[in-house]
Amino acid sequence: MEFKNGLGDTAIQNVIATYPEIGEILNRYEIGCVTCKVGICLLKDVVSIHGLSQEQEAAVEKEINDYLDAKEENRRVA
Numbered sequence: 001m002e003f004k005n006g007l008g009d010t011a012i013q014n015v016i017a018t019y020p021e022i023g024e025i026l027n028r029y030e031i032g033c034v035t036c037k038v039g040i041c042l043l044k045d046v047v048s049i050h051g052l053s054q055e056q057e058a059a060v061e062k063e064i065n066d067y068l069d070a071k072e073e074n075r076r077v078a
Contacts, residue, residue, distance in 0.1 A: 001044045001061050004068045012046050013039025019071070025063050029056060 001008055007015060012033045016023040022043075023034040031050050033039070041049075047060050 001047060001057065002065075003043060003061065004065050004072075007064070007068065008044030009042055011040050012036065012043055015043050019067070021067055022064055025060065025067065029060055031060075 013036070016034060016039075026033055026046070029050070029052060031046060031052075033041070033046050043064075047057055052060065
């Protein structure tokens with residue numbers, strides 16, 4: 001699983017603090033890390049340990065990377 005900008009190796013609490021929309025993406029796949037009080041799991045591990053099918057994992061990865069691409073594109077335009 002490869003997330004842009006090395007985000008997969010970032011603790012989920014930091015990912016969600018920086019990109020709250022990623023928490024919404026995870027919620028759509030019933031990955032409830034937004035409410036976790038520990039939040040030290042890495043993003044790539046969070047996705048892989050929730051028993052999703054390979055197709056669902058690929059969809060989460062694509063959705064997050066597409067979101068990051070759009071965010072980066074908005075920065076360049078602004």
